[in-house]
């Protein structure tokens with residue numbers, strides 16, 4: 001995946017960094033590391049100690065943990081422009097969850113110590129982190145509410161989220177990478193059998209197509225009907 005080197009201008013285009021001045025952006029970039037990884041790679045492991053903040057420049061990832069009976073619980077999906085790894089920096093505790101790539105990803109790693117130092121002296125950066133946490137709590141609330149909905153609603157919500165995250169400016173009708181049924185089931189919080197059945201139903205009704213480029217929802221109508229838009 002060819003991707004331009006990160007410059008202060010490119011970095012300031014990401015909402016979390018937009019309040020920083022040129023000198024701060026340059027300081028962050030002096031100690032950054034860019035990497036490209038394949039799909040299904042563990043980017044951050046729950047319970048590890050970590051001092052790095054990550055920015056996704058391309059690709060999709062999931063944040064997950066496991067229930068006491070060993071079932072995977074997907075907490076959140078991440079895409080281009082999203083950061084992760086901020087929680088261990090904020091509370092100085094071990095990583096709160098696993099983060100895994102769902103597709104090939106381009107990542108940037110920043111020094112957590114420097115980021116924390118900047119937060120102490122730059123109020124707008126601290127506010128941006130607080131806003132990020134607030135956004136995540138809202139998303140988690142929404143996910144929690146959808147968890148008791150029927151299978152079609154849960155799967156449509158997962159597919160719409162994947163479409164919106166797949167690239168910047170993407171919307172619910174955008175093409176997104178065709179993930180396997182096991183992965184879609186984990187994201188939607190459904191069994192694999194129910195996911196398979198529900199996918200067939202969506203295809204038969206003309207709401208979903210799969211092409212060589214990926215998957216795509218074909219209509220906003222089932223999303224609107226379920227108040228997912």
Ligand code: CMP
Pocket residue numbers: 044050063075076083084085086087088089094095096097098099136140
């Ligand atoms: P950290 O705890 O350092 O490492 C795991 C990361 O996953 C965490 O920081 C956050 O960036 C991210 N994360 C954990 N829980 C959630 C959640 N509920 N929603 C979004 N991101 C999360």
